[in-house]
Structure formats: C-alpha cells, structure tokens
Amino acid sequence: MATRDAEGARKANVYSAEVSEVYDLVYKGRGKNYAHESAVVTELVRARRPGAASLLDVACGTGEHLRTFKLMFDEVEGVELSPTMRAAARGKVPGVAIHDGDIRRFDTGRTYDAVCSLFGTVGYMTNTAELEAAVGRMAAHLPTGGVLIVEPWYFPARFIDGHIAGDFVRGADRTVARVGRMARTTGSTVRQESHWSVADAAGVRHFDQVQIFTLFEPAEYTAAFRRAGCDVEYIDSGDIGDGRGLFVGVRH
Structure with missing residues (x-):
C-alpha cells in the first residue's frame, strides 16, 4: 500500500x-x-x-x-x-x-x-x-x-467514490449545517472536505474541515x-x- x-x-x-x-x-x-x-x-x-x-x-x-x-x-x-x-x-x-x-x-x-x-x-x-x-x-x-x-x-469494495453528504440539525440554542464530499485522491487514499455553518447567540460563522482516510x-x-x-x-x-x-x- x-x-x-x-x-x-x-x-x-x-x-x-x-x-x-x-x-x-x-x-x-x-x-x-x-x-x-x-x-x-x-x-x-x-x-x-x-x-x-x-x-x-x-x-x-x-x-x-x-x-x-x-x-x-x-x-x-x-x-x-x-x-x-x-x-x-x-x-x-x-x-x-x-x-x-x-x-x-x-x-x-x-x-x-x-x-x-x-x-x-x-x-x-x-x-x-x-x-x-x-x-x-x-x-x-x-x-x-x-x-x-x-x-x-x-x-x-463498499466505498462510494465522490459521495456527497449533508446535514442540517437544530438544537435548543444552535443550528448547524454541514455539506461534504468524499473522493479518492490516489490509490487507497480518500480526502473528505466539509464546510460547516453554525448559527447561535454569538452570530453566524463558517469553517472548513479536511480529513484524510485510507481504504x-x-x-x-x-x-x-x-x-x-x-x-x-x-x-x-x-x-x-x-x-x-x-x-x-x-x-x-
């Protein structure tokens, strides 16, 4: 590998x-x-x-x-x-x-x-x-x-290359939205990119997350x-x- x-x-x-x-x-x-x-x-x-x-x-x-x-x-x-x-x-x-x-x-x-x-x-x-x-x-x-x-x-064999995901969750005092995509980069390596939006009493903020996995x-x-x-x-x-x-x- x-x-x-x-x-x-x-x-x-x-x-x-x-x-x-x-x-x-x-x-x-x-x-x-x-x-x-x-x-x-x-x-x-x-x-x-x-x-x-x-x-x-x-x-x-x-x-x-x-x-x-x-x-x-x-x-x-x-x-x-x-x-x-x-x-x-x-x-x-x-x-x-x-x-x-x-x-x-x-x-x-x-x-x-x-x-x-x-x-x-x-x-x-x-x-x-x-x-x-x-x-x-x-x-x-x-x-x-x-x-x-x-x-x-x-x-x-079970991985779906290019999979698109999304979540929208409301809590008692916070709402969170996340969208993401997982795709193979080389060989058995997968890069997952996510964008987050969070709204709460402090305001609305956005941030990104990158994770690297191996199949x-x-x-x-x-x-x-x-x-x-x-x-x-x-x-x-x-x-x-x-x-x-x-x-x-x-x-x-």
Missing part, C-alpha cells in the same frame, strides 16, 4: 475546537445511538470474557460511548488525541481518566479486560504499517484472553490483529455506526 505524508494527515485529522463544539449535536441529530453501540460492544466482550470488569476506549472522542461503558464496567478509561475532544469527555465522565495519546503509540501503563476503538478511527492510519502499529498498541493493553473490538472504516481491505485488518497476537473474526453487522461491522479479537 502506498504511503503518504503521515504527519500532515495526522494534523489534518485532529478535530479543531470549532468542530468539537458542534460534533455531538450533529451526530445525535443524525441518529447515532451511542448507548446502543456501547451495549453491543459490551455484549460482545462478555460473550468472550464473561468476567470483564475494565475497558479502555481508544480515540474516545467527546466521551459519549464512555457514558454508557461507565455503567457497564467497574473501571473505564479513554484515550484521545484532540485536546478539545479530551476536555469534552472529561466534562461528561468526571473521575474517568482520559489520556492524551495517539492511537499508534499510546501507553497507559496498564492492561484492561477489553479495549475498543469505534467510529472508524483506524481509517485515519496512512498505511498498513500504521494500522498494524495501532492494533498492536491496543492489543498490548490486553492480558491473555482480553478482547479487542475495532470498528473499521469503509472497505474499498483498507478486510484482509489487512485481519493481518494486523494476527500480528498483534489476536485470534480475530469479522462481524458484518448494522448495529454499529454506518453498518461497517466490527473486527473482534481475543489475545492469545
């Missing part, structure tokens, strides 16, 4: 304060059910490790999944690269450790019965080496028998899990996110 400017892609994919401020409103407006997704993940974990008591949510965003995980596990923690996302998560789940960390190289200094990374965050990895680094870091935080659950981004094949995800010492299966289910399914691994 071709490589690209990894540092440039990393900077592009760190959520700005402007996006973080309206992130929850947009995705809740789109019908994203964080509580249900967390319950699905918990069920998958306990089916493989019945006594699971601790969970780490990697790239936890604003902490919406952690709100439910906190009710289902004795101990939960999160890892998040974006400072504004971390701040939002800490405000929602007081007392829960939200670590500053990059999915490819974080280290919390302990292990957990389960580790998860949802919402296709691994799609931000720029090549298979980075994908393997991310999966390896997550698996390194598991004991033998621990469970790793990763939601992939789109597979090449990994299912076999590349599977290989990353196996290299990290995990048996793995893919569950093709619409219960999570946009129906991209889940990779579920158990460390041996």
Whole structure:
C-alpha cells in the first residue's frame, strides 16, 4: 500500500475546537445511538470474557460511548488525541481518566479486560504499517484472553467514490449545517472536505474541515490483529455506526 505524508494527515485529522463544539449535536441529530453501540460492544466482550470488569476506549472522542461503558464496567478509561475532544469527555465522565495519546503509540501503563476503538478511527492510519502499529498498541493493553473490538472504516469494495453528504440539525440554542464530499485522491487514499455553518447567540460563522482516510481491505485488518497476537473474526453487522461491522479479537 502506498504511503503518504503521515504527519500532515495526522494534523489534518485532529478535530479543531470549532468542530468539537458542534460534533455531538450533529451526530445525535443524525441518529447515532451511542448507548446502543456501547451495549453491543459490551455484549460482545462478555460473550468472550464473561468476567470483564475494565475497558479502555481508544480515540474516545467527546466521551459519549464512555457514558454508557461507565455503567457497564467497574473501571473505564479513554484515550484521545484532540485536546478539545479530551476536555469534552472529561466534562461528561468526571473521575474517568482520559489520556492524551495517539492511537499508534499510546501507553497507559496498564492492561484492561477489553479495549475498543469505534467510529472508524483506524481509517485515519496512512498505511498498513500504521494500522498494524495501532492494533498492536491496543492489543498490548490486553492480558491473555482480553478482547479487542475495532470498528473499521469503509472497505474499498463498499466505498462510494465522490459521495456527497449533508446535514442540517437544530438544537435548543444552535443550528448547524454541514455539506461534504468524499473522493479518492490516489490509490487507497480518500480526502473528505466539509464546510460547516453554525448559527447561535454569538452570530453566524463558517469553517472548513479536511480529513484524510485510507481504504483498507478486510484482509489487512485481519493481518494486523494476527500480528498483534489476536485470534480475530469479522462481524458484518448494522448495529454499529454506518453498518461497517466490527473486527473482534481475543489475545492469545
């Protein structure tokens, strides 16, 4: 798989304060059910490790999944690269450790019965080496028998090149509109451009967002899990996110 400017892609994919401020409103407006997704993940974990008591949510965003995980596990923690996302998560789940960390190289200094990374965050990895680094870091935080659950981004066969998207959401004191387009640039690389308009008591403002993703094949995800010492299966289910399914691994 071709490589690209990894540092440039990393900077592009760190959520700005402007996006973080309206992130929850947009995705809740789109019908994203964080509580249900967390319950699905918990069920998958306990089916493989019945006594699971601790969970780490990697790239936890604003902490919406952690709100439910906190009710289902004795101990939960999160890892998040974006400072504004971390701040939002800490405000929602007081007392829960939200670590500053990059999915490819974080280290919390302990292990957990389960580790998860949802919402296709691994799609931000720029090549298979980075994908393997991310999966390896997550698996390194598991004991033998621990469970790793990763939601992939789109597979090449399922990606719609040139897809146009739009959202319009009204909150109690804010209205947000977002339009965007996703298109392949070279090989397996996808550039997503979005334009946001936000109206609230402070006025009307506009800003742009660019994200860079990689279309990994299912076999590349599977290989990353196996290299990290995990048996793995893919569950093709619409219960999570946009129906991209889940990779579920158990460390041996």
